[in-house]
Amino acid sequence: MQKKLIKVQAEDNVAIALVDLVQGDRVQYEGEEINILSDTKAKHKIAFVDLDKEDQIFMYGVLVGKAMFPIKRGDVLTTENVKHQSDLVTKKTRTVSWNAPDISKWKDRTFMGYHRPDGQVGTQNVWLFFPLVFCENRNIEVLKEVFEKELSMGKERKQRQLLRNLINGNDADFNDGKAETSSETFDNVDVKFITHQGGCGGIRQDSQTLAKLLAGYVKNPNVAGATVLSLGCQNLQIDLLKNALNDIDPNLNKPVLIYEQQQMGTVDEMLNTIIKDSFAGIKAANAIERKPASISKLKMGLECGGSDGFSGISANPALGYASDILAAVGGSPILSEFPELCGVEQELVNRCVNDEDAVRFMKLMKAYEASAEAAGSGFDMNPSPGNIKDGLITDAMKSAGAAKKGGTSPIVAILDYGEYVTKPGLNLLCTPGNDVESTTGMVGSGANIVVFTTGLGTPTGNPIAPVLKVSSNTILAERMPDIIDIDTGAVIRGEKTIQQMGEEILEYVVMVASGEIEAKADVLGQDDFIPWKRGVSL
Template sequence: MKSKLIKVHPDDNVAVALVDLFAGDVVEFEGQSLKILTDSKAKHKIALVNLKADDPIFMYGVLVGKALSAIDVGGLLTTENVKHEANSVSQKTETTSWTAPDISKWKDRTFMGYHREDGQVGTQNVWLFFPLVFCENRNIELLKDVFEKELSFHKASKQRQLLRNLINGAPEDTAVAEIEEEQAIFDNIEVKFITHQGGCGGIRQDSVSLSKLLAGYVNNPNVAGATVLSLGCQNLQIDIFKNALAEKSAAIKKPVLIYEQQQEGTVDEMLAKIIKDSFEGIKKANQIKRQPAPISKLKMGLECGGSDGFSGISANPALGYASDILAAVGGSPILSEFPELCGVEQELVNRCVSDEDAERFMHLMKAYEKSAVDAGSGFDMNPSPGNIKDGLITDAMKSAGAAKKGGTSPIQAILDYGEYVTKPGLNLLCTPGNDVESTTAMVGSGASVVVFTTGLGTPTGNPIAPVLKVASNSTLARRMPDIIDIDSGAVIRGEKTIEEMGEEILEHVIQVASGEVQSKADALGQDDFIPWKRGVSL
C-alpha cells in the first residue's frame, strides 16, 4: 500500500485512514510527518490541520461538518467533536462543463435483451402478480404457492433439506437426494409475486402514489405481462391504476389481467379463473427470446446501502465512472436517495441541463427536508449506527460520498417519486435513502438493472430487476461472497484505478443484462418491495 491515508480532494482538511492506526504512529503524508493522536480504525477521518470549535470541515471538496471542539492535527473525528453542517443552495450559479469518457470501446456494445413493442428492452422476462390493496395479499400468496411448486421455479434449498433431516432424525449433513429437484416447465420466463401493505387506509395521495409505482412495474421492460388483483372497495380503484398505466404508456401492448374479487364470486372460482388465464399468458410470454440491443437501451439504477468509510472512495466513484460511460453512449443512469444528496446540492443544481430542472430539484429537496423536520427529524439524522461505526459520522459526509455514484455527467431530468424515466442521460429521482424503498422506486421508474454499492453488506434484491452488489472493500467480499457480485477493494489497495474498476462494473452489468451471469440477489431469491408511504394513516 502506497499510503496509510488518502485525501479525496485537494481542498479537504481531513484524510481517510486506509488501515488501522494507533496513537503515537507517525505517518508520512503529503511531504510531512503526521503523528496520530488517537487509536483510529480504518475508514475513519483524521484531521490534517488544527481545527478550532466552529471551524468548517471539508471532504470531497465540500462542507461536511463543523468542529464542536478543538481537534488537533492527527486527531480523530468523532460524533463527539463534529456535527453535521452543509452548504445551502438557492439558485443555479453556473452550468458545469463535462468531459465525457472515451467511449470508443463501448459505443457499439450490445447486450442480449427482451425487446418490447414500445421500444424498451428488458434484461429479464417476468410475468408479475400483484394486488392493488393489501386485502388481496393472501390470494397472491396462494397463487405464488401454486405457480412456484407446479412450475418448479424454486429448487430445493439447503434450509429445506436441513429441516427434512431434523424431522427424520438424520444427520444434518445428509445429502439432498430425498428432495427431488424438478425441471422448470418454462425456460424463458420467470413468474414473480409482489405483496404490500398499501392501497387503502391511508390518505388518498398514498394510493395514487402506489398506483404510479405499480404501473411503473408493469411498464418496466423486464415485465412481459401482469396479473392484478383488486378487492373492489379500496382507495386504489382499478380506474386509478389504469389511468396511471396510461400515463406511462398511452397504448400499452402487454397483457394486463385484472380481477376484482367482489365481482368474481367465491375465492375458489376466482383463483381458478386467474390460474387458467395467467397460465395462457405465461405460455405466450415464454416464447419471447433474447435479441441483441445496444447498451444505450439500459436504464441502470444507482444505489448504495450499508455504506462505510471506503464507499465514497472506491465503489461509489467506480460506479460513477460506469454511469458516465452509460450516459455518454445514450443510456439512462438513475440516481436517487435525496436525503443522501444533502450538502452536494449546488454541484447537482449546476449540472442540471435546464433551469426548470434545477428549480425543481431545489424545490423537491427543500420540501422533503421540511417534511422530515416537521416530523421531528431531519437529514442530519440520516447516518445509521452502522454508517457511524464505519466512519460516516455526518449526513453531509455520507452524502458527499454517496453522490459519487452519479458520476459527473449532465443531469437530463429531475423526477418525482413514481415518474418514469424517458430521457437518455443521468436522471435524478426523488426517493428516500432507505435501501429497499429507493431500489423499489428506481425499478418502478424503469430501471432494468440496479447496481448497489455496499461497505457493510446487504442482501437487498428486487422482484423484476437484477440487483448487483459492489463491495467497497475486499474484507466484505471475502466474508459475504454469497451476496457480493463485484469487489472494488483493489481501488483501496492501489491495484486498480477508479476508471478500470468502473469499466469492470459495466462489463459485469452487460453480462447480467444478457442473462450470461445471475446476480447474487437473484440466486438467493431476494425479492424486496417496499413502497414509500409519504402520508399519514387515516
C-alpha cells in the same frame, strides 16, 4: 507499500485512514509527517490541519461539518467533536462543462435482452402478479405457491393440479389426483409475485402514489405481462390503476389481466379463472427470446446501502465512472436517495441541463427536508449506527460520498417518485434513502438493472430487476461471498484505478443484463418490494 492515508481532493482538510492507525504512529503523506494523536480505525477520518471551534470541515471538496471544539492535526473526527453542516443552496451558480469518458470500446456494445413493442429492452422476462390492496395478499400468496412449486416440479394442491393439467394440454379442471410430470419447460420467463400493505386505509394520496408505482412496474421493460388482483371496495380502485397506466403509456401494448374478487364468487372459482388466464399469458411470454440490443437501452439504478468510510473512495466513484460511460453512450443512469444528497446540492444544481430542473430539484429537496423536520427529524439524522461506526459521522459526509455514484455527467431530468424515466442521460429521482424503498422506486421508474454499493453488506433485491452488490472493501466480499457480486477493494489497495474498476462494473452489468450471470440477490430469491408512503421515511 499500501498508503495509510488519503485525501480525496487537495482542498480537503481531513484525511481518511486506509488502515488501522495507533496513537503515536508517524505517517508519511505527500512529503509530510503526521503524528497520529489517537487510535483511529480504518475508514475513519483525521484532521489534516489544526481546527478551531466552529471551523468548517471539507471533504470531497465540499462542506461536510464543523468542529464543535478545537481538534488538533492528527486527531480522529467523531460524533462528539464534529457536527453536520452543509452549504446553503439558493440557485444555479454556473453551468458545469463535462469531460466525457472515452467510449470508443462501448459505443457499439450490445447485450442480449427482451425487446418490447414500445422500444424498451428488458434484462429479464417476468410475468408479474400483484394486488391493488393488502386484502388480496393471501390470494397472491396462494397463487405464488401454486405457480412456483408446479413450474419447479412441486407437488399437490388443488389449484396446482389444475395448472399441471393445463401445462400438459388437458382441458379438464382436475384428473384423478395422480401426479403428472410437466411436459413443457419455461426457460424464458420468470413468474414473480408482489405483496404490500397499501391500497386502502391510508390517505388517498398514498393510493394514488402506489397506483403510479405499480403502473411503472407494468411498464418496466423487464415485465412481459401482469396479473392484478383487486378486492373491489378499496381506495386504489381499478380505474385508478388504469388511469396511471394510461398516463405512463397511452399505447401500452402489454397483457394486463385484472380481476375483482367481489364480482367473481368464491375464492376457488376466482383462483381457477386466474390460473387459466395467467398460464396462457405466461406461455406466450415464454416464447419471447433474447436478442441483441444496444447498451443504450439500459436504465441503471444507482443505489447504496450499508455504506462505510471506504464507499466514497472505491465503490461509489467506480460506479460513477460506469454511470458516466452509460450516459455517454445514450443509456439512462438513475440517481436517487434525496436525503443522501444533502450537502452536494450546489454541484447537482449546477449540473442540471435545464434551469427548470435545477429549480425543481431544490423545491423537492426543501419540501422533503421540511417534512422530516416537521416530524422531529431531519437530514442530519440520516447516518445509521452502522454508518457512524464505520466512519460516516455526518449526513453531509455520507452524502458527499454517496453522490459519487452519479459520476460527473450532466443531469437531464429531475423526477418525483413514481415518474418514469424517458430521457437518455443521468436522471435524478426523488426517493428516500431507505434501501428497499429507493430500489423499489427506481425500478418503478423504469430501471431494468440496479447496481448497489455497500461497505457493510446488505441482501436487498427486487422482484423484477437484477440488483448487483458492489463491495467497497475486500474483507466484506470475502466474508459475504453469497451476497457480493463485485469487489472494489483493489482500489483501496492501489492495485486498480477508479476508471479500471468502473469499466469492470459495466462489463459485469452487461453480462448480467444478457443472462450470462445471475445476480446474487436473485440466487438468494431476495424479492424486496416496499412502496414509499409520502410520510417521512429516511
